[in-house]
Amino acid sequence: MIDTLAALYPQHLATLRERTDTALARGGFDHLVVPAGRPITKFLDDLDYPFIVNPHFKHWLPLTDAPGSWLVYTPGEKPKLIFLQPRDYWHVVPEAPTGYWVDDFDIVIVRKPADAIAELPSGTARSAIIGDDHCALQDVRPNNPQAVIDHLHYHRAYKTPYELELMREANRRGTRGHRAAEQAFRAGESEFGIHMAYLKTVVQTDAELPYASIVSLNEHGAVLHYTNFDRSAPARGRSFLIDAGASASGYASDITRTYASADAGEFQALIDSVDVAQRGFVARVRAGQSYPELHVHAHHVLAGVLREHGFIRMSAESAVESGVTSAFLPHGLGHGIGMQVHDVGGFQASETGGTIARPEGHPFLRLTRRLETGMVVTIEPGIYFIDMLLAELKNKPFAGDIDWAKVDSFRQYGGIRIEDDVVCTDGEPENLTRDAFAQL
Structure with a gap:
């Protein structure tokens, strides 16, 4: 894999430089300055x-711990x-950078955080500094200029071949x-025991996920973001929903x-x-597919599933228009994904900003753009039995x-969700997740 990344990285870097050149010109800046960040106490x-x-x-x-x-x-x-x-005997000191990417950078090693100031561009007013408030260093403070942010965030939706290779590995x-x-x-x-088995196999800590x-397990599947990890196994494990990356x-x-x-x-x-419905959405x-329209289409298909299995007696159209399907599927069909699991720019109208509104009645959809080649999205329909919504x-x-x-x-089972990471290509979509499962 390293050889593949090494071959793809130069083009990735060239793409970032091109995007940044345009973003800086639009914002009226001479430099992009990006702090890695600092730990928060x-x-x-x-x-x-x-x-x-x-x-x-x-x-x-590819530095995530610097x-x-x-x-x-x-x-x-x-x-x-x-x-x-840093000179530090309390913690492990990061080794000097090595790897396929280092020749593309001028690398300066400093021993104290404040030493970085001398290496930054003079006159920070001409710099677009992107970060949060914790990144400030003396008088150097992030300004996050909107024109620069809008351009970079909009184009982050389009993944380079280098990024796609890393996302394939993340799925594997x-x-x-x-x-x-x-x-x-x-x-x-137990849920805790299952989680430990997951971490051991992925070889990542909770913080690295x-x-x-x-x-x-069981009725806990009805809690969309259930992260309690019961330490004791239930007397009977009827169902299991795992959402983990x-x-x-x-x-x-x-x-x-x-x-x-089994029973x-x-x-x-x-x-x-x-699962059949999810494959159809994938x-x-x-290219050209409106994601909000796909989301609404999913509600109609899942209404048919609810009717087929005897939960409702109304038509699919009535179930969607009346909001019945939203009680069984209260979240969005999916979202953009990349460096962040809910990636930025999902609502942007264009590279200069603006917002594409969610469809009425669907307040939790996280992506409203039209799909284009290079985008990666999740497709994650579900059917849940949530007491509050059913009441x-x-x-x-x-x-x-x-x-x-x-x-x-069916309350005893909690709910169902099936989610894949999918690349929009010039032709057939590439299902990163199903492809990775097939390689096991």
Whole structure:
């Protein structure tokens, strides 16, 4: 894989330089300055939260654990990495940078955070400094100019071949963890035990994963962001929903699968129907496809699934228009993904800003752009049995069109979600997740 990344990286860097040249010109700046970031100290404590690198920093180079370092880019010049390698006997000191990318940078090693100031462009008023408030160093403070941010965030949706290769690797790592997690579920492990099996197989700590894993047994699958990790296994594991990803040089995978116990035949049949529907949505990840329209289409298809399995008696059109499907699928069909699991720019109208509104009645959709070649999105439909939302349906005029006995019998399973990471190409979509599962 290293040889592949080495071959792809120069073109990736050239793309970033081109995008940045345009962004700086539009904003009226001479330099891009990107701090990697610094650890944040916990309130009333002398310990830090796990370090999370600035995504604008790791976009340029595969360094995710370089706190106190800085990237400087001036159009027409070689980018500079100011690398903090402190004198420290309390912690592991980062080794000097090596690898396929180092020849593309002027690298300056500093021993103290303040030493970086002398290496930054003079006159920071001419610099677009992108970061959060914790990145400030004396008088050098992020200004995050909107014109620069808008251009860079809009174009981040289009992944370079280098980025796609890292996302393939993130999916390979994640799918290995998912297989281990399924085996742990079948063996009767607790949620905590399943999570430990996942981490061991992925070979990443919780802090290194792109997001907090969702590991839910039985009715816990109805909690969309369930991260409690019960330490004791239930008396009977009827169902298992896992939403967990992995990282590769800062790029994320986001994968969800749902499993049924051997004796949960009806629930398995519902999983199978959602899986067929999900594959159909994936097939529509094509250039020119409006993502909001795909989301609404998914509601109509899942309404048919609910009707086929006897949960509702109304038409698919009525189920969507009345909001019934939103009670069973209260989240969006998916989102952009890349360096961040919910990547930026999902609502931008153009490279100069603006917002594309969500469709009415769908407030939690995270992506409203039209799909184009190079974009990577998740496709994650679901059907859930959430007590709060179902209670609201019971007070609606159409409540008689819902088979409440059937619904109640499925509360014990929590819910279903199936999620893949999918690349929009010039032709057939590339399903990073299913391809990775097929390689196991």
